């Protein structure tokens with residue numbers, strides 16, 4: 090059930106706290122004043138629907154399961170709203186929504202994506218009828234980043250296709266769904282060490298390694314960047330990191346330490362305004378930039394560790 094409370098601006102936070110206490114697990118705030126401030130803004134706000142004149146007060150919405158606790162929760166909500174010391178009483182409305190499996194609704198829009206010359210990313214629940222020439226990366230990204238549809242992932246996969254050599258020892262930093270780790274294994278890497286600081290990503294990456302039958306090659310660890318990969322452990326021939334510019338800058342010196350001379354460093358997640366800063370850090374860490382890929386706002390950089 091959608092529960093909406095229209096309230097004076099100063100009541101938005103208190104209403105949010107009331108919803109928190111009810112255990113709604115999050116709220117939506119629709120603030121006409123905020124929408125008005127976007128009204129004259131250009132291009133990227135065009136998706137907002139201004140077709141109906143907004144009422145003056147903001148609205149706080151939350152969602153409750155329709156179960157035997159609903160009536161008691163609504164009663165507590167009404168009481169808490171009545172107790173708020175506001176100049177005007179908030180207005181409460183409720184609306185029952187059709188049952189949808191929100192957690193999996195996105196799956197309907199996730200289809201196989203061909204990447205580069207030799208790869209295809211296939212959702213685990215979809216069929217793919219290709220010519221049989223592409224390597225299939227089976228994927229269920231769940232709550233982890235890395236479905237193969239983001240420009241940064243695609244550019245990293247294309248660079249892997251181009252620069253990975255059979256038998257390479259690979260490190261994938263910020264593995265997310267494990268998409269780059271699995272791609273590396275399928276392209277012929279000898280071993281892949283994948284790390285992420287998000288335990289959900291670690292679990293999902295392992296599941297995807299299993300789905301693709303590459304657990305003999307892919308190891309997944311929870312780690313802040315390279316912290317859990319002991320210094321002095323086997324060096325790598327190729328290191329990929331699709332995170333964000335600031336993290337790549339922080340990682341560059343360690344990446345150089347982990348790579349053999351001539352080792353390749355694929356860095357992405359770089360927004361184009363930060364491209365120069367990242368390349369400066371990469372050069373300073375002892376790499377020579379060999380290739381730069383761009384797609385819209387995003388940049389990926391392939392560099393090689395100098396001898």
Ligand SMILES: C[S@@+](CC[C@H](N)C(=O)[O-])C[C@H]1O[C@@H](n2cnc3c(N)ncnc32)[C@H](O)[C@@H]1O
Pocket residue numbers: 233234235236237241242245262263264265266267268269284285286287290312313314331332336358
């Ligand atoms: C943009 S996603 C990339 C996922 C996947 N590698 C891809 O190319 O699609 C970045 C991932 O880096 C992880 N990450 C961010 N900061 C990190 C850190 N300090 N150490 C390890 N992983 C990190 C995030 O949890 C996220 O899963």
